[in-house]
Amino acid sequence: MSTIKAGEDKMSKKQLIMDSALDLFAKQGFEATSVQQITDYCGISKGAFYLSFKSKDELIIALIDHFMEAFISDIDYIVKTTNNEELLYSFYYTNLQSFHKHSDFGKIFIKEQTHSLNQDLLGRIRYYNALMDSTILLMVERLYGEEITHIKYDLMYCIKSFVTMYSELFLFNNVVSLDLDLDLLAHSLVEKTNLLAKHTSIPFLTKEIIQVVSQTTDDKVKREQLLELLEQNIKEMDEPIIKESLILLKQQLLNPNLSPAIVAGLLENIQKNPHCKWVSYLLRHYFQI
Amino acid sequence: MSTIKAGEDKMSKKQLIMDSALDLFAKQGFEATSVQQITDYCGISKGAFYLSFKSKDELIIALIDHFMEAFISDIDYIVKTTNNEELLYSFYYTNLQSFHKHSDFGKIFIKEQTHSLNQDLLGRIRYYNALMDSTILLMVERLYGEEITHIKYDLMYCIKSFVTMYSELFLFNNVVSLDLDLDLLAHSLVEKTNLLAKHTSIPFLTKEIIQVVSQTTDDKVKREQLLELLEQNIKEMDEPIIKESLILLKQQLLNPNLSPAIVAGLLENIQKNPHCKWVSYLLRHYFQI
DNA sequence: TATACTAATGACTAACCGGTCATTTGTCAA
DNA sequence: TTGACAAATGACCGGTTAGTCATTAGTATA
Known part of the structure; x- marks a missing residue:
């Protein structure tokens, strides 16, 4: 052939x-x-x-998509499946680990964040940032509940700051030479975050400010796009169990008649495969799980 | 003429x-x-x-020097003269205010921080960053004393993160449209910082890591350079009191015979003038005040 | 007015860029 | 071996860049 x-x-x-x-x-x-x-x-x-x-721009967008899809679906999966005791640690550790493992991509992402002039690319970066924001916000709400509502945006932003700044530390200064202890770093950030969550009383960030920043790119995943992506994944998939899971999920999308437990199980199946992480993330959002 | x-x-x-x-x-x-x-x-x-x-590069280096000299000498002066109750607030407020007032420069500085390829420029930026680090570290030591020694580098880095990330927030998203309350923001950052200072128990950053990052650009200010800079400032200065202060400080540099109080007073005199801030900062360091 | 000197100009160079396309190379089936 | 088709090439195009320099404009003195 x-x-x-x-x-x-x-x-x-x-x-x-x-x-x-x-x-x-x-x-x-x-x-x-x-x-x-x-x-x-x-x-x-x-x-x-x-x-x-087609162009040089298409190349960097492909790179951003490739890594951010994996990155975000990993973190989102962790936030939605880990129990509260381990959640914050897992969040930080996975985040730091990802940046450390894919340090080349990390450098590019951080650089283009402030520097890029390409409007397409900038939009894409803002989009992924907004997704990450909402995942962190969800985590904050799960972890600390109602009583921190007034400071949840500040907390979210501090968490983001911690990840960003400590990642930059080892991304742009070859601290790789010193063997850095990501486990220790994650623990120390967990402690800091819990401190801020439990004792902060003065909020600064409001919903309004966050909305201005996030630009609220209202991006309800369209069913057609999802079907198309599913179709593509099915075509490229070799493992039979995952392939069947994908097919069943596609049918569920066309004609919802499976029980929530079954859908959840099918999503579990495909989450494990690197090529299905993104479609899994999108399906979770579509099914509001 | x-x-x-x-x-x-x-x-x-x-x-x-x-x-x-x-x-x-x-x-x-x-x-x-x-x-x-x-x-x-x-x-x-x-x-x-x-x-x-002489070149396009020389232009941006001139810009970086111009703003960072004013910026750093202001912050350093505040750290060395403000009483402990107001210090942290003043630090944050002045920092945020500077970034807000000179937002154009702020954008350039943050962009070039990660992006620049010019080795000269990068070295300059690292140099000013290292100066800022040591000023923040001094502040941390003054504010919280011996008992936070084990976490002082983490605290320094968190303070830096707060300033950087919250500044980026209003630099790169025109939050200017919303009238942002820098006083409130400064207060909220003071609260966060105090919380971290008083309750953090798990250190991550060590002296070794910071040394790798800061590259320890060992830059003892040379007396000759200082004299040259003083000479230049004297030539360009019109105000008689400041001019005389500069001349006296120059004599003190050549032949130290003035009492510490007089030297301190002379430094106070010149600190107020925008054109003398940098030489004042360098003299404070030279005289170890 | 004539002279001397500096300030200012903008056409020019050499290099590099992203992107195109006529041409060549490689690989099949017949 | 031949013919057909896709893959790969790199010279080339129009455009932009930092930096130069012969020339001109402007100005102060004598």
């Missing part, structure tokens, strides 16, 4: 380009890295690059 | 360029702004630009 093989080749070439670009963007920044540099780096021609990506 | 007038003209032209560049860099970023754009913006020719600055 030449078409499939061609498809595979193209896929791996796309991956090759993305890997090289990740390296170079992290070192030099997106704008400072030329397409020529990328193609030299992975030993292909400039023309070949444009067979895989 | 044609030479002096020429000098003045050049100065004001330099200032004109810096003002225009500040605007454009904040909006578009340093690399995305061309020299042509800057010169068009302030109605001069491209050649004229290179009469004032």
